Amino acid sequence: MGGEALRACDYDGDVLVVGGGIVGLSTAYAITRAAPGTRVVVLEKESGPAEHQTGRNSGVIHSGVYYRPGSFKARFAVAGAAEMVRFCAEQGLPHAVTGKLIVAMERAExxxxxxxxxxxxxNGIPVRELGRAQIAEYEPAVRGVGAIHVxxxxxxxxxxxARRLAALAEEAGASVRYxxxxxxxxxxxxxxxVRTARGEVLRARALVNCAGLYSDRVARLAGDDPGLRIVPFRGEYYALAAERAGLVRGLVYPVPDPAFPFLGVHLTRGVDGEVHVGPNAVPATARExxxxxxxxxAELAGTAAWPGTWRLARRHWRYGAGEVRRSLSKAAFTEAVRRLLPDVSADDLIPAPPGVRAQAVLRDGTLVDDFRFVESRRMVHVLNAPSPAATASLPIGREVARRVLAQLDR
Structure with a gap:
């Protein structure tokens, strides 16, 4: 595809955004606010927004307590958490600031x-340290040797x-095509x-890649080497039976292993009152x-062919074996939950819808632990946007908008 230089009227838009999850829609919204009149077209392969990572997570607005000071994650999560609460309040969307406990279950933690x-x-986050007896002030059914309250x-x-961001972007003149x-x-x-699966061809002055699970593939389609591969991990959840949901008041997490980007099996009371338990994280055999x-x-073969996949597996096989064991054995999963919530039995856990996390892995097997933005001529690629991407989606959208608008200015 290509041709001679186009007149402005020959373009279908100024910016094409690939991906209609929360990051892509936040980017479209941010562009329309930062540069009114910029023509934005969002291209989403599904029939509606937020069908994958955005719509299949625990709904937690993360505070930023876990993230390395100065990292994109820390900066965007701290600012994004407060902004997300304000956005939900202003737009009348369901939300609650519940606070959470991070619990040490043994002295070694x-x-x-x-x-x-x-x-x-x-990171500028208010944190209260709790002793064993103080845990019950927040979560009477939870057990641990110490905790912090965030x-x-x-x-x-x-x-x-995401749906509201799509509506706001469209009100400002953007087009969202499903x-x-x-x-x-x-x-x-x-x-x-770009040419879509339906044969439609669209032209623009710049492109933003917010394709999530397919971000590396979209970069390669554009002729750019992302230097990494998205390896999908399935997160498997249970929900507490309705009559047992009262065991959890808010959010309860174990102390995470700093070697991994996963937070371990935790307890989350959502805006609907349902308590989700999990996830464990196991390799998925498809991106969806x-x-x-x-x-x-083909996707499984691509994952297997990436050298980083095997280097990651060799380095962390013990951790991975534990995740697989909890995936295959409800008893093992229940055992992990009972470390936090002793009164739970296997009968209290009901299977809940899973999600898939797009985890970027480098060739040497390193897990990419921060947001990764890569620019090339007339393109901005968002190649790694793991948790807390949803929390931080508003500042992330502004950052991506700043980068692509700077390219248009040049």
């Missing part, structure tokens, strides 16, 4: 808990947030052009592999 206290304070954590419905899977990307001179029987051979 206390040094890591104290390190989180320090990290939270460095007051700024909350919950919302990120799918509802059923528009991008199959071909080309650039020539001053134009970027929400069930164990969903296998896409």
């Amino acid at each position: 206390l040094p890591r808990l104290h390190a989180l206290v320090q990290r939270g304070r460095e 007051a700024t954590t909350g919950v919302c419905d990120f799918g509802a947030v 059923g528009a899977e991008v199959r071909v990307i080309g650039r020539r001179g001053g134009a970027v052009a 592999g929400y069930g164990r029987r969903v296998v896409r051979p």
Whole structure:
């Protein structure tokens, strides 16, 4: 695809945004606010917004307590949490600021808990340290040897947030097109052009890649080497039976292992009052592999062919074996839950819808632990946007908008 330089009237838009999850829609919204009159077209392959990571998570508005000071994650999560609460309040969307406990279940975890206290304070987050007896002030049914309370954590419905962002962007002049899977990307001179699965060709002055689970693939379609591969991990959840949901008042997390981006099996009371338990994280056999029987051979082969996959597996096989064990055995999963919530039995846990996390892995097997933005001519790629991307979606959208508008100015 390509051709001679196009006149402005020959473009279908100024910016094409690939991906209609919360990051792509926040980017479209941010562009319309920062540069009114900029023509934005969002291309989403599904029939509606937020069908994948955005609409399949625990709905937690993360405070930023876990993240390395100065990182994108820390900066965007701290600002984004407060902004997300304000946005939900202004737009009338369901949300609650519940606070959360991070609980040490054995004395060996206390040094890591104290390190989180320090990290939270460095990030400007109010953190209260609790002794064993004080845990019951917040969560009477939870057991631990110590904990910290993070007051700024909350919950919302990120799918509802994404739908509202789409509506606001459209009100400002953006176009959101569903059923528009991008199959071909080309650039020539001053134009970027894409062809969708339906054969439609659209041209613009710049493109933003917010394709989530397919962000690396979209980068390659554009002729850019992302230097990483998205390896999908399925997060499997249970929900507490309705008559047992009263065991949990808010949000309860174990002390995380700093070597991994996963937070362990935790307890989350959502805006609907349902308490989700999980997730455990296991390799998925498809990028949209929400069930164990969903296998896409080409995607699985691509994951297996990436050198980083095997290096990651060799490095962390013990951790991975524990996750797989909890996936295959409800008894093992229940055992993990009972470390936090002793009164729970296997009969109290009801299977809940799973999600898939797009985890970027480098060639050497390193898990990419921060947001990753890569620019090339007339393109901005969002190549890694893991949790807390939904929490931080408003400042992330502004950052991506700033980058692509700077390219248009040049």
